Amino acid sequence: MKYDVVVVGGGPAGAMASKYAARNGASTLLIEEHASIGSPVQCTGLISTAALRECEIEGESFALNKMKGAYVYAPDGTELEVKGKDVMAYVIDRKMFDRSLIEQSIDSGVDILIKTRFTGMEKNRVSVLSNGERKEIHAGMVIGADGLQSAVCRSSGLPGCKKFLSGMQIEAPYAPENPEYVEIFTGQDVAPGFFGWAVPFNGMARIGLARTPGDKPVSHYLEKLLEHPVVTSRYRGSRTEHVVGGIPLGYPDKTAKDNVVLVGDAAGQVKPTSGGGIYMGAICAKIAGEVAAKTVRGEATVDEYEKRWRSAVGRELSIGMMIHKSLGKLGDNDLNEFISYLNQPEIRNAITEYGDIDHPSVLFRKLLSGSDKKQLIRLFGVVFRTLF
Numbered sequence: 001m002k003y004d005v006v007v008v009g010g011g012p013a014g015a016m017a018s019k020y021a022a023r024n025g026a027s028t029l030l031i032e033e034h035a036s037i038g039s040p041v042q043c044t045g046l047i048s049t050a051a052l053r054e055c056e057i058e059g060e061s062f063a064l065n066k067m068k069g070a071y072v073y074a075p076d077g078t079e080l081e082v083k084g085k086d087v088m089a090y091v092i093d094r095k096m097f098d099r100s101l102i103e104q105s106i107d108s109g110v111d112i113l114i115k116t117r118f119t120g121m122e123k124n125r126v127s128v129l130s131n132g133e134r135k136e137i138h139a140g141m142v143i144g145a146d147g148l149q150s151a152v153c154r155s156s157g158l159p160g161c162k163k164f165l166s167g168m169q170i171e172a173p174y175a176p177e178n179p180e181y182v183e184i185f186t187g188q189d190v191a192p193g194f195f196g197w198a199v200p201f202n203g204m205a206r207i208g209l210a211r212t213p214g215d216k217p218v219s220h221y222l223e224k225l226l227e228h229p230v231v232t233s234r235y236r237g238s239r240t241e242h243v244v245g246g247i248p249l250g251y252p253d254k255t256a257k258d259n260v261v262l263v264g265d266a267a268g269q270v271k272p273t274s275g276g277g278i279y280m281g282a283i284c285a286k287i288a289g290e291v292a293a294k295t296v297r298g299e300a301t302v303d304e305y306e307k308r309w310r311s312a313v314g315r316e317l318s319i320g321m322m323i324h325k326s327l328g329k330l331g332d333n334d335l336n337e338f339i340s341y342l343n344q345p346e347i348r349n350a351i352t353e354y355g356d357i358d359h360p361s362v363l364f365r366k367l368l369s370g371s372d373k374k375q376l377i378r379l380f381g382v383v384f385r386t387l388f
């Protein structure tokens with residue numbers, strides 16, 4: 001087998017990258033190790049309206065619910081209501097979403113091989129295990145879209161991501177106060193260094209958390225989250241799905257070399273404030289596909305990918321990482337103080353006006369330019385004073 005571009009991984013980043021490689025004239029093969037696309041699901045499926053557009057998905061066919069706001073709970077139980085101006089995000093059926101993206105790749109001329117695992121590469125020879133059989137594929141370019149434990153990353157000698165969060169989630173019957181609001185839970189008890197969530201849809205919710213690595217297993221915090229007074233009042237018992245997964249944060253210094261580029265989770269292109277990777281991954285995957293096609297024709301080098309994706313989302317990801325690090329350092333008392341600071345009417349209005357889940361830096365810059373910024377600066381520490 002011989003292809004201009006071989007894409008490893010059939011998630012959203014792989015699907016988008018392969019579509020753009022094929023559309024730019026490259027013969028393209030996508031390989032996926034699992035027997036079916038979109039499975040197993042490791043996602044809450046909360047995706048902004050901008051992300052759906054970026055993925056070139058028309059209509060709302062995968063939407064299980066539309067979200068218009070959020071309740072954020074401080075460790076002391078204080079509730080902060082964050083109202084969006086309109087629909088902020090959709091809760092999607094992630095399996096159907098991934099499959100639809102792959103259908104678009106196929107329509108663009110991409111060949112797909114499932115049950116085919118990338119096992120290594122040497123220059124242009126990609127080794128795979130396809131249906132239990134060892135094979136070699138000649139690839140002009142390789143796009144590693146194979147998630148956070150990227151074998152392409154290891155095999156090419158590119159550096160990995162800087163940090164990982166561990167996440168766990170269940171799906172369960174749930175009776176929320178407001179079915180159009182996401183619930184966010186903070187505090188050392190439920191999600192040290194990050195947050196927990198309940199995302200409702202159709203009488204159910206995806207209830208989960210991600211946390212920075214620590215002594216106790218993530219399952220310990222899931223049980224704590226299920227004991228949270230807000231959750232207990234809404235959770236109707238039993239569990240229908242159980243998800244365990246990692247979230248990479250902090251993109252590496254280099255994501256491309258020779259004939260290899262990394263994209264999506266494999267390149268740490270994930271929003272450090274929310275752990276969402278579909279939006280940034282899609283933006284970068286389009287660039288990866290286009291540059292890979294140009295590179296095999298000798299019209300570009302992989303450096304163009306590195307430059308273009310960093311200029312598109314690098315600053316947002318870096319600011320997001322600073323925010324993540326600062327928030328992660330706040331103890332429960334500081335978090336209580338921070339959330340009560342955000343609960344002031346004028347700040348809540350600013351959140352409604354400027355809050356954007358894909359670009360939190362816009363709101364943070366706005367808050368830092370306001371007249372009452374002393375408390376915020378104190379809470380976030382020196383990092384922010386040097387940032388803007």
Ligand SMILES: Cc1cc2nc3c(=O)[nH]c(=O)nc-3n(C[C@H](O)[C@H](O)[C@H](O)COP(=O)(O)OP(=O)(O)OC[C@H]3O[C@@H](n4cnc5c(N)ncnc54)[C@H](O)[C@@H]3O)c2cc1C
Nearest residue numbers: 009011012013033044045046118147245264265276277278
């Ligand atoms: C608990 C949890 C909740 C999340 N919730 C959200 C959310 O609400 N919104 C959001 O935007 N993001 C969310 N994310 C993150 C999101 O799921 C990822 O950022 C996104 O799936 C990354 O897409 P990707 O295509 O880069 O990688 P993946 O979706 O991980 O796809 C990688 C693919 O590569 C395949 N693969 C791996 N190794 C090989 C190999 N050697 N050979 C062949 N194939 C291989 C895998 O089987 C997989 O299909 C969540 C993550 C977790 C863990």
